[in-house]
Amino acid sequence: KNQVEQSPQSLIILEGKNCTLQCNYTVSPFSNLRWYKQDTGRGPVSLTIMTFSENTKSNGRYTATLDADTKQSSLHITASQLSDSASYICVVSGLPGGYQKVTFGTGTKLQVIP
Amino acid sequence: DAGVIQSPRHEVTEMGQEVTLRCKPISGHDYLFWYRQTMMRGLELLIYFNNNVPIDDSGMPEDRFSAKMPNASFSTLKIQPSEPRDSAVYFCASSPGGPHGELFFGEGSRLTVL
Numbered sequence: 001k002n003q004v005e006q007s008p009q010s011l012i013i014l015e016g017k018n019c020t021l022q023c024n025y026t027v028s029p030f031s032n033l034r035w036y037k038q039d040t041g042r043g044p045v046s047l048t049i050m051t052f053s054e055n056t057k058s059n060g061r062y063t064a065t066l067d068a069d070t071k072q073s074s075l076h077i078t079a080s081q082l083s084d085s086a087s088y089i090c091v092v093s094g095l096p097g098g099y100q101k102v103t104f105g106t107g108t109k110l111q112v113i114p
Numbered sequence: 115d116a117g118v119i120q121s122p123r124h125e126v127t128e129m130g131q132e133v134t135l136r137c138k139p140i141s142g143h144d145y146l147f148w149y150r151q152t153m154m155r156g157l158e159l160l161i162y163f164n165n166n167v168p169i170d171d172s173g174m175p176e177d178r179f180s181a182k183m184p185n186a187s188f189s190t191l192k193i194q195p196s197e198p199r200d201s202a203v204y205f206c207a208s209s210p211g212g213p214h215g216e217l218f219f220g221e222g223s224r225l226t227v228l
Contacts, residue, residue, distance in 0.1 A: 032214050043118070043205055043219030044157075051214065089157070093214075106156035 002027040004092050004105035012111045017080055021108045023073040023090035031093040031101070035064055035075050038087045038107070047075070047088075080112045118220035120206050126226045132194040135223045137206030138187055145209040147217065148181055148191050152202045160204075163189065164211070175200075196227045 004025045013019050025033070032051045036044035048057050050066040050073065057064050061084075063076045077084055087107040094101035119138040127133055139146045147162040161171040163183045171181070178197070183189040193200055203222045209215040 034216070036217075041221075043207070043221050044217070045219070046216045049214055049216070091217075102159070104157040 002092070002094060002101070002103045004090055004103045006088075006090050006105040006108050008108060009106075010109040010111070012113060013080055015080060015082055015112050015114050019077050019080060019110065021075045021077075021088050021090075021110070023075070023092075023105055025071050025073070025090070025092045025103070025105075027071075027092040027094040027101070027103055029095040030068060030071075031095045033064075033066060033073050033093070034091045035062070035073075036089040036091060038089060040086070044089055077110075082112050082114065085110060085112045118206055118208050118218055120204075120220035120223050122223055123221060124224045124226075126228065127196055128228050129197055130195040131227075132192065133196045133200075133225060133227075135191040135204050135206075135225070137189045137191070137220060139189070139206070139208030140218055141187065142210065143208035143218070144211045145215065146183060146189050147205075147207040147209070148189070149205040149207060149219075150202045151205060151222070157205070160191070193225075196225075198227045201225055201227050 007022045034049045035047045038044040048059050048064040061078045066073045087109045089107040090105040092103050121136045148160040149157050151157045160173045161181045166183045181191045203224050205219050205222045207217040207219045209217050
């Protein structure tokens, strides 16, 4: 069964600090992996997409990494801001294509405090 | 573009009542999805449409749930009769498709069944 596991479940950090969120998956064969940010009371919004051949991608203060061999991804947030407080959801798409093959993690809830 | 529009944002109803949730996808997107999000299970795909045709409804919990997409700009998710365990946030999302199609989520409809 395809699974996506995220850690930690929740995290509290001080404003200005860095943090790293983890995502392990068993989806195979692999197509792509996305990180979504979900603010409280809002819908998820895509931050990055990683395909098989990519191992690092940045979007401002967010940097995602992918190790397709170990089936692991991480999302690193640099110089955190209060607005980074949200849930971060790892979403993995498998092959063959089709949205039935999309598996969601349960998310990491990040709280950035002053 | 206004994004994916969902209504109502909040719905409180009594057990046994009919609930109808509505969604307007982003114009030009060929795919429309209904998801349910709970603390315990995260985001779960209920059903998705391609060009107004239901493709996969295997995630629909039971016959009490039904979804329609009468045209490219409107979809409904209906629960009849509703039960307390249906309480969740229901998200509609749309996508332009393609092998790495990003999901664009609405703000969600928070349903509470008493």
